[in-house]
Amino acid sequence: MLKLEKRPQPSQTFAYLTPIFAIIITMIAGGLLFMLLGKNPFEAIRTIFWDPLFGEFAFYYRPQLLVKGGPLILIAIGLSLGFRAGIWNIGAEGQYIIGAICGAGVGLAFYPMEAWFIFPLMIIAGALGGWAWAMIPALLKVKFQTNEILVSLMLVYVAEQLLASMSLGLLKNPEGHGFPGSRNLKDYSSAFNDEIITGSGMHWGVITAFIAVIFAYILLNRHMLGFSIRLTGEAPRAAKFSSVNPTRLILFCLGMSGALAGLAGLFEVSGPAGQISIDFNTGYGFTAIIVAFLGRLHPIGILFAGLLMALTYIGGEIAQANLGLPAAAIQLFQGMLLFFLLAVDLLTNYRIKRVRKETV
């Protein structure tokens, strides 16, 4: 008979191995799923994981890895800080949208003036927008102990409605022949978040994501605040005794994740997306939750997890075009990854022991 025994400390080895296990199991389960859909599973897996990196058109897809990975990493870094302390911001999608609206709004307000300070102002507005949106659940949690999970999620739907209202009303392109959506920021060079090196996919959002990784790493390993975050998550009682201020922690974690999600939204709308439209947001805020967990809530882990998840997005698009694999299959694939990750995580915290049947 098998029995679970709690490890005195989470296993370091398994903490590194479980994400890899989860990816392998997901590939197997995903292969079975693709087979059920009548596709060749090996071809599908190869298309998703191999072709974007080493296939015939890899020169086109590789930059996309940064374009899609950037926002995912940026948002996931913010989320991971809170998740570590047991503060669950799951409304990053909303903060992402509001950041994009605020940032693009500032940019469009200056149209058609060309000046160097417009883009920096947009960045500030984007971060502030996301921060402010995240402050709603944060303040409600601090003042009234309201559940931040539900509030932050409800605000996603509010933000989506606001986005619809903006792209049909206030920010609508006056020269857009009545089509919904704002002016395209790609045609407005002061507000355009262009690639820094042409053809590399590297735009300011990606740079910011890398900075965020380094910043989070230093914060968690070298700073008192990072220590408080880790302590609250790993030993809440000890945190209480060692005078960790929960209010400050909630405000910081939610505010930080909101600001980073807002930044991601701004960089997306001013770069790859180009304009505020009803559906410019593609669910990065939700996928980033998977990224954060897959990266073990560790900055370096998140970096890799973000790139991997970007790979499934790109590979999924290729599989959609070449193999006729439905878009939803990729979404399911990503969902499965989180599922299996949580399941195999058992090995990190528990040890499976064979025990002889005891006589009762």
Place this chain on the structure above:
Amino acid sequence: MDLSAINPALLLASLLVAATPILLAGIGELVVERAGVLNLGVEGMMITGAICGFMATIVTGSPVFGFVFAAIGGATLAFLFALLTQYALANQVASGLALTLFGLGLSSLLGQDYVGLKPPSTPKLDIPFLSDLPFIGTVLFNHDIIVYLGIALVALVWAALKYSRIGLILRAVGENHDAAHALGYKVVRIRVLAIMFGGACAGLGGAYISLIRVPQWTEGMTAGAGWIALALVVFASWKPWRVLLGAWLFGGVTVLQLNLQAAGVAIPVEFLSMSPYIITIVVLVIMSADKSRAPASLGRIFHASS
């Protein structure tokens, strides 16, 4: 703007209809939470129920089969959550989120060939005499059977929790799983059953949206109803009848804003559409002052270590 176009009897009748999906999902989640488990995957289970029910109805032509399959679909997805949280001892918040993401993906994959189809309509109960009563007949006695099932389920859950032995055990498990375990109750088994009951209820609620309320299949059509159901349980302070009250409140807000949209009120459509979510937040804030009612073991991992 023409407010006189709003017929109060029809408004109240559609309130009951609008309240039913969140009522079903909410009462299911209440049982789960009273057993000490926080399942944040209600949205995922609802949307899976919505598509399972829709598919079964289209294939068999019978809404009854549809609802049965919706319940099975929701319960199956809930069972995955039970495996993760009760056997693999995973974090309940993360597992619930995973369930929602998984359910959304699964449903849009299953439903891609069903977009734009129209399911056979579910017959309304025609109660002789009662249905013909002016006003009251329209409001109360002119609905499909699921509306009454939802209310009956609330009564059943209330009675079971308050008066039955099963209810007592369930509450014991939710309040203090270590003590319940020491008394010899199978904590994990009870919780798995509660989770599956919650899943079946959420599945029914989802199918109600896709088969009766809308009735059509579109991706992500539950649009946060699962999350509102979760908020409903907090609002209700984990008490069954208050779930009913809350569901009517949210149903009322939804119906009212839809009617105001149709009547062409000067408020932009988007702002009316966001009102149910904002009201959910406001209600959560008001209710969260009283935390004493939450089951004591809610969200804690149980591991029977010797």
